[in-house]
Amino acid sequence: xxxxxxxxxxxxxxxxxxxxxxxxxxxxxxxxxxxxxxxxxxxxxxxxxxxxxxxxxxxxxxxxxxxxxxxxxxxxxxxxxxxxxxxxxxxxxxxxxxxxxxxxxxxxxxxxxxxxxxxxxxxxxxxxxxxxxxxxxxxxxxxxxxxxxxxxxxxxxxxxxxxxxxxxxxxxxxxxxxxxxxxxxxxxxxxxxxxxxxxxxxxxxxxxxxxxxxxxxxxxxxxxxxxxxxxxxxxxxxxxxxxxxxxxxxxxxxxxxxxxx
Amino acid sequence: xxxxxxxxxxxxxxxxxxxxxxxxxxxxxxxxxxxxxxxxxxxxxxxxxxxxxxxxxxxxxxxxxxxxxxxxxxxxxxxxxxxxxxxxxxxxxxxxxxxxxxxxxxxxxxxxxxxxxxxxxxxxxxxxxxxxxxxxxxxxxxxxxxxxxxxxxxxxxxxxxxxxxxxxxxxxxxxxxxxxxxxxxxxxxxxxxxxxxxxxxxxxxxxxxxxxxxxxxxxxxxxxxxxxxxxxxxxxxxxxxxxxxxxxxxxxxxxxxxxxx
Numbered sequence: 001x002x003x004x005x006x007x008x009x010x011x012x013x014x015x016x017x018x019x020x021x022x023x024x025x026x027x028x029x030x031x032x033x034x035x036x037x038x039x040x041x042x043x044x045x046x047x048x049x050x051x052x053x054x055x056x057x058x059x060x061x062x063x064x065x066x067x068x069x070x071x072x073x074x075x076x077x078x079x080x081x082x083x084x085x086x087x088x089x090x091x092x093x094x095x096x097x098x099x100x101x102x103x104x105x106x107x108x109x110x111x112x113x114x115x116x117x118x119x120x121x122x123x124x125x126x127x128x129x130x131x132x133x134x135x136x137x138x139x140x141x142x143x144x145x146x147x148x149x150x151x152x153x154x155x156x157x158x159x160x161x162x163x164x165x166x167x168x169x170x171x172x173x174x175x176x177x178x179x180x181x182x183x184x185x186x187x188x189x190x191x192x193x194x195x196x197x198x199x200x201x202x203x204x205x206x207x208x209x210x211x212x213x214x215x216x217x218x219x220x221x222x223x224x225x226x227x228x229x230x231x232x233x234x235x236x237x238x239x240x241x242x243x244x245x246x247x248x249x250x251x252x253x254x255x256x257x258x259x260x261x
Numbered sequence: 262x263x264x265x266x267x268x269x270x271x272x273x274x275x276x277x278x279x280x281x282x283x284x285x286x287x288x289x290x291x292x293x294x295x296x297x298x299x300x301x302x303x304x305x306x307x308x309x310x311x312x313x314x315x316x317x318x319x320x321x322x323x324x325x326x327x328x329x330x331x332x333x334x335x336x337x338x339x340x341x342x343x344x345x346x347x348x349x350x351x352x353x354x355x356x357x358x359x360x361x362x363x364x365x366x367x368x369x370x371x372x373x374x375x376x377x378x379x380x381x382x383x384x385x386x387x388x389x390x391x392x393x394x395x396x397x398x399x400x401x402x403x404x405x406x407x408x409x410x411x412x413x414x415x416x417x418x419x420x421x422x423x424x425x426x427x428x429x430x431x432x433x434x435x436x437x438x439x440x441x442x443x444x445x446x447x448x449x450x451x452x453x454x455x456x457x458x459x460x461x462x463x464x465x466x467x468x469x470x471x472x473x474x475x476x477x478x479x480x481x482x483x484x485x486x487x488x489x490x491x492x493x494x495x496x497x498x499x500x501x502x503x504x505x506x507x508x509x510x511x512x513x514x515x516x517x518x519x520x521x522x
Contacts, residue, residue, distance in 0.1 A: 074488075075488070075490070075491065076488075076490065098483075098491050098494060098495075116459060116460070116462070116463055117462060117463055117466060118463060118466055118467060118470065118479075118481055120470070120474060120478075120479065120481070122473055122474045122478070123470055123473050123474060125466060129462045130462060131459050131462060155462070157459075163453070163455050165494070165498065166449060166450060166453050166455060166498065167450070167455065167459055167460070168495075169449070169495045169498050169499070170445075170446035170449055170450055170460060171446075171460060171463055172482050172483065172484075172495065172509075173442045173445055173446045173509070174439075174442050174443055174446050174460055174463060174464050174467065175463055175464075175467045175481070175482065176480065176481065176482035176483075176484060176485065176512075176516065177439075177442050177508075177512045178435075178438075178439040178442050178464075178467055178468075179467055179470075179471070179476055179479055179480050180480070180512055180515065180516050181434045181435050181438050181439050182435055182471055182476035182479075183476040183477055183480065183519070184431075184434055185431035185432075185434045185435050185476075186475070186476050186477070188427060188430070188431055189427060189428070189431055192424070192427050194424050194427060194428065198377060198392050198418075198428055199377070199428070199431060199432060199435050200471070200472060201377070201378060201390045201391060201392060201416070202377055202378055202379060202432055202435060202436055203435050203436075203439075203468050203471065204468050204469065204472075205378060205379055205386060206379060206435065206436045206439055206440055206468065207439075207464050207465050207467065207468035207469075208465065208468075209379065209381070209384055209440075210440070210443055210461070210464065211461060211465075212383055212384050213381060213383045213384060214447070215440055215443035215444040215446075215447050216444055216447070217381075217383070218379075218381065218440055218443075219437065219440050219441070219444065220379055220381070220436070220437065221433050221436065221437035222359075222433060222437075223433075223437060224437065227335075227336070227337075229336070229337065230336065230359050233359060233426070234359075234429075234430045234433065237426065237427065237430050238430070243515055243518075246511065247438075247511060247512065247515065248433075248434070250507065250508060250511060251437075251438045251441055251508065254441065254504055254508065255437065255441050257504075258444070
């Protein structure tokens with residue numbers, strides 16, 4: 001890519017949730033989605049129909065004529081895929097939180113285009129709020145990737161591989177582990193014929209609160225106030241769920257330590 | 262209270278966050294806040310000025326002339342306070358998640374008025390969305406409490422003490438434990454000079470997503486897809502935080518079990 005040019009065409013290797021959400025957003029921003037390849041041929045077809053793009057029959061036959069090639073394959077496949085792709089001037093980026101930029105150093109132009117958000121088929125995400133973490137192997141490609149990301153989102157940052165890995169680790173904590181709490185709560189309530197929807201306003205408020213209040217200050221509840229009798233009663237109520245008891249115990253101990261040691 | 266009358270005046274024992282949020286909402290709904298007592302005299306004064314009500318100098322001098330007396334004292338004080346309060350026709354309710362209605366059975370009229378939400382000074386909560394769990398020792402008082410709660414919220418339900426305890430237990434999980442995850446994430450990121458605000462859109466989306474998607478289906482991430490190499494790398498990154506490592510390990514194991522056993 002010449003330094004004056006911006007990214008006008010994009011292709012995808014992989015056709016899952018991240019690929020689909022990104023491709024739809026890019027197309028909406030006036031970027032052409034040219035080509036897709038996926039080992040999951042059904043997914044690839046759905047993607048190609050939705051984005052009206054061509055399908056490569058194999059990774060070796062990928063045309064690679066787009067300004068940018070976005071890899072949304074599993075982390076363990078990134079190196080292999082980047083080596084199988086034909087030589088080209090196309091910038092090759094991965095979208096992984098945990099993978100170092102250096103795994104792509106067999107390419108001439110490479111980088112990272114990491115959207116820090118949870119994507120699923122069932123929900124439309126407001127992409128303009130999604131933080132994009134950008135990295136590239138040279139300044140010109142970096143600027144092109146930044147420019148592209150800003151077409152999608154107001155929240156685009158230069159983030160090093162080490163910083164991105166820490167964001168990914170903490171994203172697992174705030175997303176996967178919080179969602180696991182919702183899952184346990186839902187199980188316990190349904191087991192007792194109580195509607196899980198009772199908890200939805202509390203769940204929303206818990207997440208919204210930290211927009212205004214530091215999480216250390218936002219904490220409340222029995223462990224925060226060292227209310228051992230409530231903790232004891234809750235643990236007793238969890239007798240039929242020994243695994244959840246273990247989580248309750250460990251987390252309560254750690255919260256108590258934070259505020260009472 | 263005669264069965265035809267509705268609750269028109271309310272008094273509070275306790276003057277913390279729950280008392281203040283409830284009192285402001287009740288006043289806004291046209292209910293008179295008449296009297297407050299709190300062992301924390303500073304808090305009581307602030308409350309009395311804000312709500313323009315009288316202050317009792319001791320619990321024994323509490324006038325008890327309101328239709329309803331709301332106890333927002335610590336759980337361990339509810340029985341004692343309910344016994345020290347003068348005899349009266351006033352309905353005495355507590356606002357505790359974990360405390361059985363029966364602890365108030367020394368009174369003639371009693372019940373539970375439990376708002377299932379997290380309240381703090383720093384944030385205004387939309388009370389019309391807060392689920393209220395209502396219980397009373399007789400049908401007339403129950404109806405009066407339901408009527409009053411519906412003046413504040415669209416989400417008012419009859420909930421037994423046993424059901425309420427389960428809601429309280431699961432509220433601790435989805436609120437306190439999720440907030441603890443935010444707290445750990447914030448600590449890890451600040452420790453590495455990374456802005457915690459990066460995670461806010463993800464945190465909001467995690468909570469909003471379960472309005473549309475069952476928490477079991479909403480789960481994503483390394484444990485969900487049994488991505489052992491990412492889990493191993495995350496655990497290594499947590500070497501300097503052995504306690505957080507323990508949480509990461511336990512929760513990842515349990516998520517993996519849910520989906521891969």
